Amino acid sequence: MSDTDITTTPAGDGDHTHAPHLAHHFDTPKQQYESGKLGMWTFLATEILMFGGLFCAYSVYRANHPEIFLYAHTYLNKILGGTNTVILICSSLTMAWAVRTTQLNKPRVTALLLCLTLLGGAGFMSIKYVEYKEKWEHGLLPGKLYHHDDTGEHPGVATEAPLAQSTGVVEPAPAEAKAQPAETAAATGAQEATGVANGQAAAPQAAGSMAELSLIKPAAVGPEGVADYVLERVPPLVPVEHMEVPKNVWLFFSVYFLMTGLHGLHVLVGMGLITWILVRTLKGHFGSGYFAPVDLVGLYWHLVDLIWIFLFPLLYLIK
Amino acid sequence: MTVSSTQPALLRGGDNYLTHARGVLSWLLTLDHKRIAVMYFVGILSAFGLGGIFAILIRTELLTPGPTLVSNPDTYKAFYNQLFTLHGAVMVFMVIIPGIPAVFGNFVLPIMLGAKDVAFPKLNLLSLYLWLFGGIFFVVTLFTGGLDTGWTFYTPYSTTTSTAVVPATFGAFILGFSSILTAVNFIASIHMLRPKGMTWFKMPLFLWGLYATAIIQILATPVLAITLLLLIAERTLHVGIFDPGLGGDPVLYQHFFWFYSHPAVYIMILPAMGVISEIISVFSRKHIFGYKFIAASSIAIALLGFLVWGHHMFVSGQSALATTVFSLLTFSVSIPSGIKVFNWLATMYGGAIQLKTPMLYAIGFIVLFGIGGLTGLFLGSLATDVHLHDTYFIVAHFHYVMMGSSLFAFLGAIHYWWPKVTGRMYNELWGQVCSIILLIGFNITFFPQFVAGAQGMPRRYADYPVKYEIYHQISSIGSYLMAVAFVLIGIYLLRSLLAGRPAPANPWGGNSLEWHCSSPPPHDNFAVQPLAGDPYNFDHLDYDASIGGYVQARPEEGVQDEDE
Numbered sequence: 001m002s003d004t005d006i007t008t009t010p011a012g013d014g015d016h017t018h019a020p021h022l023a024h025h026f027d028t029p030k031q032q033y034e035s036g037k038l039g040m041w042t043f044l045a046t047e048i049l050m051f052g053g054l055f056c057a058y059s060v061y062r063a064n065h066p067e068i069f070l071y072a073h074t075y076l077n078k079i080l081g082g083t084n085t086v087i088l089i090c091s092s093l094t095m096a097w098a099v100r101t102t103q104l105n106k107p108r109v110t111a112l113l114l115c116l117t118l119l120g121g122a123g124f125m126s127i128k129y130v131e132y133k134e135k136w137e138h139g140l141l142p143g144k145l146y147h148h149d150d151t152g153e154h155p156g157v158a159t160e161a162p163l164a165q166s167t168g169v170v171e172p173a174p175a176e177a178k179a180q181p182a183e184t185a186a187a188t189g190a191q192e193a194t195g196v197a198n199g200q201a202a203a204p205q206a207a208g209s210m211a212e213l214s215l216i217k218p219a220a221v222g223p224e225g226v227a228d229y230v231l232e233r234v235p236p237l238v239p240v241e242h243m244e245v246p247k248n249v250w251l252f253f254s255v256y257f258l259m260t261g262l263h264g265l266h267v268l269v270g271m272g273l274i275t276w277i278l279v280r281t282l283k284g285h286f287g288s289g290y291f292a293p294v295d296l297v298g299l300y301w302h303l304v305d306l307i308w309i310f311l312f313p314l315l316y317l318i319k
Numbered sequence: 320m321t322v323s324s325t326q327p328a329l330l331r332g333g334d335n336y337l338t339h340a341r342g343v344l345s346w347l348l349t350l351d352h353k354r355i356a357v358m359y360f361v362g363i364l365s366a367f368g369l370g371g372i373f374a375i376l377i378r379t380e381l382l383t384p385g386p387t388l389v390s391n392p393d394t395y396k397a398f399y400n401q402l403f404t405l406h407g408a409v410m411v412f413m414v415i416i417p418g419i420p421a422v423f424g425n426f427v428l429p430i431m432l433g434a435k436d437v438a439f440p441k442l443n444l445l446s447l448y449l450w451l452f453g454g455i456f457f458v459v460t461l462f463t464g465g466l467d468t469g470w471t472f473y474t475p476y477s478t479t480t481s482t483a484v485v486p487a488t489f490g491a492f493i494l495g496f497s498s499i500l501t502a503v504n505f506i507a508s509i510h511m512l513r514p515k516g517m518t519w520f521k522m523p524l525f526l527w528g529l530y531a532t533a534i535i536q537i538l539a540t541p542v543l544a545i546t547l548l549l550l551i552a553e554r555t556l557h558v559g560i561f562d563p564g565l566g567g568d569p570v571l572y573q574h575f576f577w578f579y580s581h582p583a584v585y586i587m588i589l590p591a592m593g594v595i596s597e598i599i600s601v602f603s604r605k606h607i608f609g610y611k612f613i614a615a616s617s618i619a620i621a622l623l624g625f626l627v628w629g630h631h632m633f634v635s636g637q638s639a640l641a642t643t644v645f646s647l648l649t650f651s652v653s654i655p656s657g658i659k660v661f662n663w664l665a666t667m668y669g670g671a672i673q674l675k676t677p678m679l680y681a682i683g684f685i686v687l688f689g690i691g692g693l694t695g696l697f698l699g700s701l702a703t704d705v706h707l708h709d710t711y712f713i714v715a716h717f718h719y720v721m722m723g724s725s726l727f728a729f730l731g732a733i734h735y736w737w738p739k740v741t742g743r744m745y746n747e748l749w750g751q752v753c754s755i756i757l758l759i760g761f762n763i764t765f766f767p768q769f770v771a772g773a774q775g776m777p778r779r780y781a782d783y784p785v786k787y788e789i790y791h792q793i794s795s796i797g798s799y800l801m802a803v804a805f806v807l808i809g810i811y812l813l814r815s816l817l818a819g820r821p822a823p824a825n826p827w828g829g830n831s832l833e834w835h836c837s838s839p840p841p842h843d844n845f846a847v848q849p850l851a852g853d854p855y856n857f858d859h860l861d862y863d864a865s866i867g868g869y870v871q872a873r874p875e876e877g878v879q880d881e882d883e
Contacts, residue, residue, distance in 0.1 A: 024843075038506070
């Protein structure tokens with residue numbers, strides 16, 4: 001920011017003519033710019049804390065019900081999620097670049113870069129749409145809306161074949177799976193509220209380990225506290241070798257849709273803001289003396305990007 | 320907004336923020352922090368009236384065991400559930416939390432800084448409209464099935480009741496947004512707009528209180544926002560996060576809720592403490608004692624306030640370790656609170672105390688905050704809390720802190736800054752009488768509730784055994800007495816608008832910058848940002864009986880005399 005000419009001369013007494021974008025209650029453009037920046041950072045802190053609540057919910061459920069996350073995350077498409085990560089990072093680059101070109105008085109380059117950023121946002125949302133649509137069609141939805149037909153092949157088997165082999169899990173033949181629905185329905189009878197058809201059978205050894213895992217009870221269990229309860233009674237978990245649907249598996253999709261949904265909403269808001277500064281750039285409002293809105297929208301966009309950087313591994317890449 | 324005038328404020332006699340522009344739109348679209356504050360004031364007083372009516376209905380229902388107000392024995396309990404829920408929700412979310420910051424913070428903060436406005440005037444107006452919008456949702460709640468969850472919206476009941484939980488929580492969500500924007504504004508204003516000579520430790524303590532409040536609003540309110548969104552998702556989509564039937568954890572809701580709502584208790588009390596620091600010093604005619612300790616204790620309360628939320632859940636199924644730690648941390652908050660109280664008392668000690676109306680409210684605050692704080696110790700102790708939890712003891716405790724302290728400070732602030740805001744003096748005698756009636760009425764209302772609670776009267780019950788009847792009746796009589804006092808206050812304040820003596824610039828002899836501009840202040844507050852002196856140095860001010868206020872009699876120490 002060294003070669004930008006934010007002036008530090010005080011506006012002084014009444015007869016001074018204000019810089020065009022200087023609000024009447026600020027003395028200098030520098031003071032105004034720094035106030036805006038401080039305000040934006042403060043606001044971003046509230047955004048982080050808002051997502052913090054969801055990250056906290058994620059941590060609690062991940063810690064108390066790891067089997068749900070290990071099982072259900074394999075339904076997420078890592079290729080699409082990874083592509084989206086790359087797209088967002090690139091759009092952050094074009095955004096930062098746009099701030100720089102505004103400072104250098106190159107509005108046409110700025111406009112181009114802002115368009116690219118918008119394109120990135122649109123691309124992200126499109127891919128998100130494809131992902132959501134797929135989940136919707138398969139009934140992989142939050143809470144009571146969950147109605148996935150679990151008799152099909154678990155995607156983890158296909159995409160993580162080496163792991164499945166190394167842990168010795170034998171994939172059950174589909175015919176065999178369909179032959180035992182009554183038995184497994186009895187085993188998961190507690191899921192009465194949902195009407196989920198749990199027809200998936202498991203290899204015998206996997207079923208044995210799942211009996212242990214399903215001991216994890218979901219809710220408060222008495223005055224001694226959930227945390228104690230979990231620590232005392234749950235054996236250390238061995239990751240994914242089970243193919244059986246864990247109890248309350250929809251919790252993962254609740255967390256997934258809430259986190260990515262709120263994030264998607266922020267992407268949309270960000271795209272709206274970028275459109276706004278794009279229009280103002282085309283009208284020639286910004287230059288080396290006044291670029292605060294571009295800068296602040298940029299900060300917001302980077303935060304949206306940053307949150308996704310955390311969401312992607314936590315939801316898509318867990319093991 | 321017009322461009323600022325080139326004349327110094329003093330030469331523009333007659334022009335003030337109230338007369339600067341005319342017409343309804345000049346109010347509704349104003350960016351002037353003073354007008355926004357006045358609109359907040361009207362809105363918050365309306366909400367206070369609504370919440371007050373609910374309070375009186377509650378106390379009337381409790382006059383006798385069984386049905387009282389509603390004679391139908393089948394419906395009176397449901398009606399009572401609605402009453403206490405709406406009383407709590409309206410008073411907490413719409414009155415006490417925004418009260419002092421939105422009204423007096425908005426009005427006074429920029430003037431105390433010698434600034435023309437807050438850092439982001441448009442955001443300020445937006446936050447007012449968000450407040451109104453959120454308030455509308457609460458009114459919608461009233462007409463669409465009411466609300467009977469208690470103001471805390473605890474799951475799993477809030478996910479199963481048939482009342483209007485979604486509009487109410489969405490309203491609270493929007494109010495939270497309003498609160499966040501105000502806080503962003505205050506933080507940026509205090510950081511960026513301080514005048515020459517006003518270092519952090521030369522700010523008026525009210526600004527410290529507002530700053531500490533803003534920190535809490537920034538860090539806690541978003542968590543409430545996401546909690547309420549999750550609750551809405553739970554009700555509409557049944558996501559199962561808080562629903563044990565779907566594998567969720569209802570206690571997690573309590574953790575999330577109190578992670579905001581305990582700090583919110585300090586959102587209510589910290590600006591109140593700031594007001595009290597101003598009033599005590601000015602009306603004792605003595606420099607505030609222990610300035611740095613009062614300032615630092617505000618920040619300490621703000622930070623410690625984030626570490627104690629678990630004390631609301633001692634009997635909700637927390638582990639023994641967590642409850643013990645939370646209990647210990649809870650006691651630690653009493654240290655900065657005690658520091659403040661002792662510093663106020665030390666300020667009064669040896670001062671030339673003037674028992675004007677604001678000072679009476681400030682002394683009332685200290686008394687009631689003392690009782691409210693000390694009874695908090697019983698609730699912070701694990702063994703006694705198990706006995707007292709969810710009884711009238713806790714009802715009395717938090718009313719002493721929230722109403723007895725925050726609301727008394729709000730009333731103190733109203734009387735202290737009324738001449739500055741309206742340019743009129745109220746009737747001093749009526750002010751004093753009403754503040755004393757209110758103090759007596761308050762204690763009659765809430766002190767018996769400590770006794771009833773300790774004997775086992777649970778909160779949130781419409782019916783009770785006959786042995787508690789006497790406590791409830793004393794309590795109800797006290798509430799009527801307070802209602803009378805509030806009506807009287809309303810009458811003499813309104814009358815002062817019409818027939819009050821014009822207020823001098825400095826009726827109480829304060830030295831923070833708002834007393835350096837005329838009453839009411841001009842549109843731009845100050846033509847040129849003034850130099851700030853020590854806000855608690857009153858040596859250079861003398862009382863002038865001819866104008867009924869204080870004037871500068873000699874140069875202020877450490878500040879160049881800039882009067883022309």
